[in-house]
Amino acid sequence: MEIEDEAWIRAEPETEALVWRAAQAVLDAHQDIEGQGIVILLADDDSIRVLNRDFRQKDQATNVLSFPSPPNPEGQIGDIALAFGVCQREAIEQGKPLAHHLQHLVAHGVLHLLGYDHQGDEEAESMEALEREILATLDVPDPYAAAEGQ
DSSP: OEEOOTHHHHHOTTHHHHHHHHHHHHHHHTTTSSOOEEEEEEEOHHHHHHHHHHHHSOOSOOSEEEEEOOOOTTOEEEEEEEEHHHHHHHHHHTTOOHHHHHHHHHHHHHHHHTTOOOSSHHHHHHHHHHHHHHHHHTTOOOTTHHHHHO
């Protein structure tokens, strides 16, 4: 893990442990996968904006980016990068603790590394169901409950 923006630690001192617990919960739920190496970057909005622009041609910051690795002998499954400002704003807007939102986005990102997506309704429902199951093991409330009730 690389913590590029210390704002993560100032806002949530348990950031590193929360991130690893969330990533490990996804991997534990998918014991059939080969490799478990993940690099996680906790960055600022500007860094994520550049990554999003350079790799997805979207010149704006986003909450989480996932970069799956091709099969490799080191067992790396990919990289995840999270933007502090975006994540903090979303947590506040959604009335959630940053810790819960962070764990949700890490789980979401790791699922992308494992090949899950949410382009269509069926894919989205499947991925959200997995996220709910994984987050429940971390005592994180359903991240979609509030959105569905609106």
